Amino acid sequence: MDPSPNPAKEHPADPEPSRLSALLRYEILDTPDEQDFDDFTQLAAYICGTPIALISLLDEHRQWFKSRVGLEVCETPRKISFCTHTIQGDGIFEVQDALTDARFHDNPLVLGAPGIRFYAGAPLTTPDGHNLGTLCVIDRRPRALGQSQRDALVRLSRQVIRLFEERLLARRHAEQAALQQAILDSAASAVLVMNVDGTVARQNPAAQRLFGYEDEELLGRPVSEALFPRDALENQAALLSAEFHQSIEPGFAVLTAPLRRGPQYMREWRLRHRQGGEVPVLLNVSPIHDESGRLRGYLAIAHDLTFQAQLQLRLQQIAAQVPGMLFQFHWHKGDYGSFPYASEGIEQIYGLQPEQVANDMTPILEKVHPDDRPRVSAAIHRAAEQNGAWHLEHRVLHPQRGVIWVEARATPVPQADGSVLWNGLVTDISGRKAQQAELDKQQEMNRRLLEALSEGVVACDAQGNLTLFNDLSRQWHGQGARPVPPEQWAYVYGLYQPDEVTLLAHDQVPLFRALRGEHVRDVEFVVRNGDQVRHVQANGNPLYAPDGTQAGAVVVMHDITERKRIERIQREFVATVSHELRTPLTSISGSLALVCGRVMGDIPPHLQELLDIAYQNSLRLSALINDLLDMDKLSAGKLRFDFRVQALQPQLEQALRSNQGYAERHQVGYRLGGHTDALVRVDPLRLQQVLSNLLSNAVKYSPTGGVVELTSELRDRWVRVSVRDQGPGIAPAFHDRVFQKFAQADSSDARQKGGTGLGLAISKELIERMGGRIGFDTHTEQGACFWFELPRSDLIESTSGEGNK
Template sequence: MTKRKSQGFPPIPSNESRRLAALLRFELLDTPAEAMFDNITAMAAQLCETPIALISLVDAERQWFKSRQGLDASETPRELAFCAHAINGESLFEVENALLDPRFRDNPLVTGAPDIRFYAGMPLADSEGHNLGTLCVIDRQPRQLNVQQKGALKLLAQQAINLFELRLQARQQREQAALHKAILSSVGTAVLITDMEGVIRQVSPGVLPLLGYEVDDLIGQSLGLVLPDEDRQLQPDPARASINCGSEQASQRETSARHRKGQRIPVLFSLAPVAIDGSQQMGYLCVLNDLSYREEALQRLQHIAEQLPGVVYQFQLHSDGRSCFPYASEGLRDVYGLQPEDVQKDASLVFARIYPDDLAAVTASIQASAENLSVWHQEYRFLHPTKGPIWLEGRATPQRRSDDSILWHGFITDITQRKHLEQMKSEFVSTVSHELRTPLTSIAGSLALINGEALGPVPDAMREMLLIAQSNSQRLRQLIDDLLDMDKLLAGKMSFVPQRLDLDSFLTDCATSHQGFARQHDVQIDYAGGIVTSVMADPVRLQQVLSNLLSNALKFSPAGSRVLLSAQALGGHVRVSVADQGPGVPADFVDRLFEKFSQADASDRRQKGGTGLGLAISKELMERMGGAIGFHPRPEGGAVFWIDLPALLQDETL
């Protein structure tokens, strides 16, 4: 630092980092000599009557001369540069006699070649005020510039910076032109640039695959050559030539373009004005995007949809409640008895024919799917104009659009025949169950009397067979009871008598009543008790649900394990849980856990008996009582089945 001060080291400008960045942006350093800059230094030397004139650019460590007159060196260290002092000001920096100036008298450029005595430098500032260097004149004799010379040097310096800017703009324009040419050559679509009269001046290679024209075939032709007669209004209008580009708007529409062989090609035609920096409009940019693929895709979709049962559709629900079917396959005629165009903009005709008792459920399911973006799935009845009431099943996946509407993609099928078969099966099962129940009750009762030795001692040779018969008759009776319960639930004939129940007492009784079954399986039932909450439920049906859950837990628990019965209040409801330490529920079976006749082991060799109806019945019972049922695995192994019931406040009455 001391050495630099002794040599008059020039101070660093306060905006040095930005100044250096601006200098690099012009890309002038280490470039070949250019006549336009040499002309300026020659004129500066002549006007100022000096042997040396320079255009000096001050870099981080040096000053480099873009143009020089009367000097062989192309650069000098920055710490020796007079120009490095000049860039710290905004006006002419003049040294009349360097030998008398303490900043320069020891400078090697003064004490040796080129023996500088006089220096005058005008800063070269860009449009943002960054001093990039100087236009300077140098003499080997002490002297001073007159007023005219100072003015001339200032004007020449301004001309030099103007040339810097023009040179930068020219380079940028060359780069943009090269980029434009590369884009135009590589773009896959057809791009045409016309003048204000609609004459094509530039063309992209994309016109060949789209329209069959070589690039040279269209240069100089009218844009109307590739547009059908009825779409000639899309051509640039010469009358608009005088309109400033800032007021012009790009236009876009679907139309057809004319192929070289005469056929029409569906395209998206875009027309935009071309101008530079708000100047007068120069022409138009025309883009033709091929829409043939869309037509082909629609035709493929239509052919596929025609082979599918039912209707493939899109349903759109707007934020203001309006709904429509933007797309529906031809199957809509069979399913709804409507034409696709009847509902393309308004879906009210469909909702008007939904069976009145099912309309609220359908509307609610659509709303829930929209709110949660979950899959919509619903079975409902529909009043077909020719078939009468039919059953339909719909499934669709929602998608939120940018306009905040929801668009579903899905299908609807006619399931009337399936529903009819299900009804026939249900009626058959119900009839058979009722017919079997009375004789089976008599058989089971008789076997119980025999095995209970009410009719006398049972011979040892017959005892085992009679016990097997009694066990199987009890299992068959349970199956029939479950079938009849399910039949009543589906038919809406099962009665419910809700009562206020003290949950703690109720669960205590449930645990006690299952102790005998628990001992048979060498399993212990634990109930902590202590919950002070009342619930509203039918005690018989609630007992049936809990009995099913406890029996399953005990049946599937290993010997010596425990089953935990617990309850906890959760806001406005109470959750009762039954947790076991058994094998748990297979992951691939969880989704079918509460379906009718579903069993994790459905083979005829399964070790645990059951009808596969218990959980399905429990689900129906809980929903009819305003509750819910569910399952989750225990982290430490086993399964937890739970039921939720509405809790009653202390002051609530029946």
């Protein structure tokens, strides 16, 4: 063998760095003496018969002795070491006499202490081929090893390396164990290690805290007995027996049997605390196998669910307050759904218990009304595909409550595994549905009513959007509700003044006025639709919501086209007839006037009375015709007024003068009572007409020798003129009709008293046209008192006059 170092020969690359790192891996340098190693050095010295034996390890600069026999120093510089030569070879390196060896004759270790003359070293070679150092023997005299000694040295060196390996492994194990312990100790979850037979082998501090057992109370006990409630085990055993078609004992097997399904098994349990309380946990059980795959025990990790349980309890309490059913719905692709969570409300809604749907949605689907089932099912699929919010109303066949309406809303939370978790709420809306149905019924009724009406009805909302046209109004306007702004209603819907040609201004449209809060009464206008011209009379009202805010407006139109036509014909007839009557009447009364006025000479006495009668009646006929014409003009709005502001008193005096003759003929006296300086704004001719009517009426109904009193008095801003007679008064039954056309207390009155029956109606119209009002007071025993009031013009003038001072 070649003793000279020749590294390149066996290690093409410099082997030193990897050898050093291998050495360091064993973590043995500078460690204390160990008997195990000393045994080997003693044995080596004994076998080789040398005073010195060493286990020498070489690092970068020195050789360090892990074990030494017969030597005090524990290390020497590497440069002068014999071992550095040994580790460069594969076998024993032997120097029989150092003094004669050129490599060592001047070595301080040879020349000085320990005075080496003989050296033999076997390299300590690791399994991966690194020479960490040597097992060597040294003598202070030259000598040689026998073959058996050399052989023994090599074997011993291998044992030393084995010891290194063991030591390293033990260290690694200790580290792993410490790490495990640290993990277990600091784990928040309770960890239990079970033996194969189910007895507890270990628990971590979290388990100790969670279940309350000291190690000595728990270790060695069957876990099923110590922590699991008997009834829970029995329940599970029964379920598992059914699942695996095999009897499962209600003991530890309950935890291990499910492992046949997969490498681990997780389930919620309510375990027992040492003190007897319940501990809700999520228990994860997995088997422990050794390297050879043999089952060594089981690991159980328990997550404390107390907090979750409290949360769940709170959720339950909250859910109980929610009217309806809170739920989590888990949808797996492929038509499979379950309700991992359903609040107690499920009983109210579906008549089910949460457990019944925890793993399967079918019980709920079966409760859905058969008619709605396809719709509900389709909606679930669609929502799951689109991952969108879900909203559906459907009927439920509740086992106790019968058919109820429910509304379901849910929002999806996509899960990592492709399934979808829906959080939602199902509420009972039967009440609302019933109200809705009732409302629908009412609306339908309203709609039918509207269509059955012979009136046109239109309505709009508070914003002026047209919302309703019934059949008739659609027909009249030739169109229905359209988005037309109120300003254009008149134009779009053809709304005209009664003259049929002037478009209504937008603020004259009844619906518009009603929308502004006005109550519109009996407004007449014209609806034109092409050639069709329709006169209507409209009433409109604002619509109010229950809270009092205005919700819109409605207008009801009544077709008065026919009435208008008849009125017009009537008016034309009256006008024509009146005119045609007047012409002959003019000549009759004119002739009689001339005769009775003795223009044609004296009248024979026997003719006098008859001619007078004829003359008086021709006058009455003229008056009747004049009244008819006046009335006609008044109602047609064609009578003109020539207003002048003037003193009232002279007007009254003139009226008395004008009617003096009439009163005298009836042997009735006039008296002017009261006196005012009031000014009034009137048409004097029309005022005279009214006064004449009232005075002649009073005279007619006065007893012979009676007195008619004409008075005026101030009443605040008004001046009142009264005509009081001493007649029979006005019968109560007649009060309502006093101012109506052709009204006289008794139809025979007209003949008895003369008059047309139009006087009071005309007077009322005239007074009202002049801004006044008319009425009467009556006590049947005291006669009648007709009065009218006119606004005082002097009041305004004097006020403004004072203001100017």
